Amino acid sequence: MTVETSRRGFLRMGGAATVAGIAAPADVERAPGRAHITPVRTINGWTLPYRMNNGVKEFHLVAEPVDHEFAPGMSAKCWGYNGSTPGPTIEAVEGDRVRIFVTNRLPEHTTVHWHGLILPSGMDGVGGLSQPHIAPNETFLYEFDLVQHGTHMYHPHADEVVQLSVGMMGMFIIHPRAPASPVDRDYGFLLHNWAVHPGTYRPDPAVMVEFDLWTFNSKVFPAIEPLVARTGERVRIRVGNLSMWNHPIHLHGVKYQVTGSDGGRWPEHQWRTETTEIVGVGQTRDIEFEAVPGDWALHCHMAHHTMNAMGHELPNPLGVEHTSIEDDIRKVLPGFVAMGEQGMARHQSHTEMGHHPGPPNTLAMMAGRGPFGNIGMGGMFTIVKVRDELPPGSFEDPGWYDAPAGTVASRISGDPDYGDPVRR
Numbered sequence: 001m002t003v004e005t006s007r008r009g010f011l012r013m014g015g016a017a018t019v020a021g022i023a024a025p026a027d028v029e030r031a032p033g034r035a036h037i038t039p040v041r042t043i044n045g046w047t048l049p050y051r052m053n054n055g056v057k058e059f060h061l062v063a064e065p066v067d068h069e070f071a072p073g074m075s076a077k078c079w080g081y082n083g084s085t086p087g088p089t090i091e092a093v094e095g096d097r098v099r100i101f102v103t104n105r106l107p108e109h110t111t112v113h114w115h116g117l118i119l120p121s122g123m124d125g126v127g128g129l130s131q132p133h134i135a136p137n138e139t140f141l142y143e144f145d146l147v148q149h150g151t152h153m154y155h156p157h158a159d160e161v162v163q164l165s166v167g168m169m170g171m172f173i174i175h176p177r178a179p180a181s182p183v184d185r186d187y188g189f190l191l192h193n194w195a196v197h198p199g200t201y202r203p204d205p206a207v208m209v210e211f212d213l214w215t216f217n218s219k220v221f222p223a224i225e226p227l228v229a230r231t232g233e234r235v236r237i238r239v240g241n242l243s244m245w246n247h248p249i250h251l252h253g254v255k256y257q258v259t260g261s262d263g264g265r266w267p268e269h270q271w272r273t274e275t276t277e278i279v280g281v282g283q284t285r286d287i288e289f290e291a292v293p294g295d296w297a298l299h300c301h302m303a304h305h306t307m308n309a310m311g312h313e314l315p316n317p318l319g320v321e322h323t324s325i326e327d328d329i330r331k332v333l334p335g336f337v338a339m340g341e342q343g344m345a346r347h348q349s350h351t352e353m354g355h356h357p358g359p360p361n362t363l364a365m366m367a368g369r370g371p372f373g374n375i376g377m378g379g380m381f382t383i384v385k386v387r388d389e390l391p392p393g394s395f396e397d398p399g400w401y402d403a404p405a406g407t408v409a410s411r412i413s414g415d416p417d418y419g420d421p422v423r424r
């Protein structure tokens with residue numbers, strides 16, 4: 001088959017997995033002998049279809065600019081693959097031979113590095129070192145055997161500061177060939193940080209520390225989809241980090257086991273029981289647990305990473321009585337509202353009431369509304385929703401948890417002198 005006919009073939013796919021000859025991973029990997037493989041659910045994302053060509057799995061990545069929405073009300077001109085950031089997840093099985101076409105529709109050269117994969121040096125994707133760069137409009141061919149399994153990633157190894165900071169990355173999941181203890185649900189997402197300054201539409205690659213958006217698969221809460229499961233199901237969550245910070249990923253409600261990484265699924269005696277696992281820059285981690293009914297927060301534990309755009313260069317207003325000079329300040333700063341004296345919890349209601357609209361294309365620092373009020377989160381935060389009843393294979397949001405009577409914290413007094421607590 002020539003590259004030209006292959007290109008036409010892939011154009012015909014148009015992203016639909018139902019076209020004759022194109023297999024969605026789920027159809028193929030559910031085949032007999034592969035019952036231990038659960039297709040990965042890339043939250044807010046998708047899996048790249050492939051097709052078989054004489055025993056080789058063929059994929060086609062297109063590096064290109066994409067218009068991306070982080071959450072309703074805020075979007076940016078990013079770069080990604082095949083129309084999205086992150087790019088689609090590549091999913092295959094240990095022992096497969098893969099052929100990956102990479103077309104460059106960016107304004108500058110690129111490459112693709114297959115992060116963590118064992119392959120010939122010339123397929124490693126480091127521009128200038130292991131291969132010539134892929135110039136704009138060119139298509140390169142990568143082809144290699146998958147000799148391992150695990151949670152891997154792909155990203156450019158060319159002008160990395162720019163190309164990573166604008167969103168170019170994806171997951172590369174390789175399932176083990178040998179039957180392994182199965183999971184019922186297998187989720188995956190990548191951690192990233194962005195500097196889209198308020199009022200602008202282009203991520204700023206020069207920023208090294210002060211990012212204003214922290215994302216799971218390029219989305220911020222509350223736009224990150226919940227991870228759903230049925231009570232008792234075994235759930236795996238794969239997390240990869242191509243951001244500029246380490247992220248302690250914390251899950252409420254269970255003790256999970258850390259069971260693998262891009263080193264593959266670890267032997268059971270190496271599993272660790274944790275509730276927070278740091279996913280370092282360039283690392284991946286797999287966690288697994290038995291689903292327990294409830295609505296459980298899943299988030300980065302760096303407090304600033306669960307917030308959206310926040311100014312960090314302001315004088316600290318906490319404990320400062322400044323409502324009395326509000327009128328004077330308004331003379332030089334029209335529309336100024338004194339706040340922050342008692343904390344920032346009121347910020348969400350203020351912004352939602354439209355009291356102080358920010359600049360265009362920016363998100364409120366805190367957002368999300370739950371059954372009991374404002375959640376006051378943003379960034380790297382979502383919810384694991386576990387229910388006794390859930391349609392098989394459904395990923396639909398089941399709504400809020402209906403807690404059994406007597407199992408919700410509730411108010412018994414409004415008097416600050418209530419009771420007889422020990423205080424120092």
Ligand SMILES: [Cu+2]
Nearest residue numbers: 247300302305
């Ligand atoms: Cu974090």
